[in-house]
Amino acid sequence: MITTSKTPYSNIFPMFKVPDLRKLSTDKNKELTTEQKTNIALCAFAGATVPLVAFNLFKKGQGDKIIEAFKNNFALKDKFKRIWKLFEIESYSQIFITATGGILGGLFSGLRYTNNKEDKEAKYKEGIFEFLNTMIPTTLVAGGLEILKKQGKTKSIPHQAGIILSSVAGGMFLANKFSNKINELIFDKNKKNKDIRHFKITDCLVHIDDIVNLAVLTKIPLANRLQVDKLLPLIYARTGYEVGTAEKKQ
Numbered sequence: 001m002i003t004t005s006k007t008p009y010s011n012i013f014p015m016f017k018v019p020d021l022r023k024l025s026t027d028k029n030k031e032l033t034t035e036q037k038t039n040i041a042l043c044a045f046a047g048a049t050v051p052l053v054a055f056n057l058f059k060k061g062q063g064d065k066i067i068e069a070f071k072n073n074f075a076l077k078d079k080f081k082r083i084w085k086l087f088e089i090e091s092y093s094q095i096f097i098t099a100t101g102g103i104l105g106g107l108f109s110g111l112r113y114t115n116n117k118e119d120k121e122a123k124y125k126e127g128i129f130e131f132l133n134t135m136i137p138t139t140l141v142a143g144g145l146e147i148l149k150k151q152g153k154t155k156s157i158p159h160q161a162g163i164i165l166s167s168v169a170g171g172m173f174l175a176n177k178f179s180n181k182i183n184e185l186i187f188d189k190n191k192k193n194k195d196i197r198h199f200k201i202t203d204c205l206v207h208i209d210d211i212v213n214l215a216v217l218t219k220i221p222l223a224n225r226l227q228v229d230k231l232l233p234l235i236y237a238r239t240g241y242e243v244g245t246a247e248k249k250q
Helices: 021-027 034-059 062-071 076-087 092-112 117-151 157-186 201-217 221-226 228-244
Strands: none
Touching: 034 062, 034 076, 034 092, 034 228, 062 076, 076 228, 092 117, 092 228, 117 157, 117 228
16 A cells, blocks of 8 residues: 655645636726726717707708708808707707716616626616606606696796795605615515615706706796706716716625
8 A cells, every 4th residue: 555645735735726807807896997987978978969969950850951051151150050959958858858868878888887786786776766866856847837837827936936846856755765666676676685775965966957947948038048958968968977887885
């Protein structure tokens, strides 16, 4: 019988383990680079503007006017005015497409840079919340203005103020409740610890659009002169960026 003697180095090799690089790459949350954040911001901006431009191009017939301006060698100022009209927002439909486009643009671009399941869920949850946080108050504002229109009180400042304040306050509350309920049913159904999304002060920024919406939908002359409707795509691009960069809370 042949026996081998043990040396002090016999058990040293089991101490060394090759790390699973695939596991490391998916388990660790990687910080988004400046380039990736810039891409998310650009995609959110494109999502907020491209559908709006397309909508105005076809529905309002601005395409023919732009072609006419270039065909007949209009002055540069007149050409710019016709192109600028493609960014006009006058109706609830236009608000809906630019808000939805901005959120989806930020969401899909953000998902490209995420391999982690928890971070993907965080982006979906933020997207649901931001959509409801935008559209519920806006819908209430639009509905309230329709009621005022039927009653012939669209020019009443106290009534308009009441509509905007009640719509924003009630809309923020409903958006928070509904989004948490939807996210719980979709993502947290079988989880012990529910991931409740608490309202943040920065969420109020999106409700600047309700003030702009009121100015746009009521056709306030000063709002038209200041071109305040052009702020909406920028606000919704910011919302889309928040969605695209959302991560799981540590």
